Amino acid sequence: MIQVIKPGFLASIQDKGRFGYRDSGVPVSGVMDEVSAGIANTLLGNSQDAAVMEITLSGPELLFETDTFIAISGALLSPTLNDKELYNDEVYPVMAGSVLKFGKLVRGIRCYLAVLGGIKTKKVLGSRSWYLSVTGMDHLSTGMNLEIAENTVIKKNPKSAKIHYHNSSVIEVGEGPEFDLLTESHKAQLFNGIFNIAKENNRMAYQLKQQVYKHSYSILTSSTLPGTVQLTPSGRLIILMKDAQTTGGYPRILQLTKQAIALLSQKSTSDEVDFRLKQ
């Protein structure tokens, strides 16, 4: 069990996502940065489906009531265990009674805490990912008790896979279903222009500050996916993320790769984004 002493800005429990219910309008949810969450799970020998804690911008304070092992990946958030400094992408044993805290944000915005065997909060519709109208909660709050696996013996952990990809501003995309609606001048704007992330960025969507030319194309409401780039009539670009609604009525001009979604998830307001069309 992990007890939440302080919740931090926004932390939630996420696994790879909730699949098979999109036709009922249920968003996929799941970790925003699958690469970092995957590293933390891999280091502990967990399955890639194991639920982790996704910590955004500022960290919680957590009391471990069970012996376990942990690994932290993704954003650098100056973690300490009983006031001793920890490093990302390393495995640490944790004794019952230990307190994990986080400090200054150094790089990225989403940090992943994995525990041996995974966090075992309740599964709803096949997933442990928190999404308000499905799980009844969407962020940590003081006093919560989070079930974790009871494993205390760590398997020989597989080779760690450190990938330092967070610095790139290049977001790789494929063509979306309505890509062909774009004029050459739209395409030139999209692929030669420099974009910055607007302050409207969260688990549902990232908006971009710069707009492209206005247009008057509309589509009948159709399915959208995490990583779909929508173009509004006023020329605003909206990149849908894991908690985005499952359908939308704006043209879907681009589709981010899985890697690009993970990369974008570590970016925040004002950070630069350069779209590059996948060959």
Added chain:
Amino acid sequence: MNESVLQDILRFKQIIEDKYPELDQIPAYNSLCLVSLESLRFDALISDLKGLYVEMFAIQMPKKKLWNIPVCYDLSFGLDMEEFSLDKKMAIPHIIALHTAPIYTVYCIGFLPGFMYLGGLNRSLEQPRRADPRLNIPKGSVGIGGQQTGVYPQQSPGGWNIIGNSPVPLFDPSKDNPCEISVGDGIKFYPIDMAEHQLLSIQVDANIFKLKSYQTDDSSN
């Protein structure tokens, strides 16, 4: 918005489901989105799907369901009903009669878990979305947005004109099948008064309410 296009999509969905049960399928007005969690040979899948599309006209269309959904049009729920009535120069009982007359078709489920986009609204009830969306529309609110009508399955922001409220749950994550209604099904609203709304709400809270549906024999397909 076209019912025969939707039937075409649902028939295709059915035949894909039989052959590729591992694919997630999300139907909408004029599209069907397939999602694979595993990587696959895209070109091979596309050519196979094209073949299936040609073959599918031989298959029997699955029977669709008709759902009866109670709506209370009391003004305490219908936040925009008076304004809507003045705007349309239509008496409220007439609006209720027109809104409860058709069998609506579920064209798409999206926006929120369990939110149905219903087609088949009487043209005289069409009304643009409100210029200023509300931040909190109560759960169960029944609204009109453009040519569509629907029920908000949970509290949410929204821009539709609210004319009533349904006490029945349209999305219940504690059930294996959280949303019993599917794209292609028919929806018929029927009016209830405040007392019935309260009674049904109590039944829903006590978990003894069951949404009723009928198989419709759609021999045209």
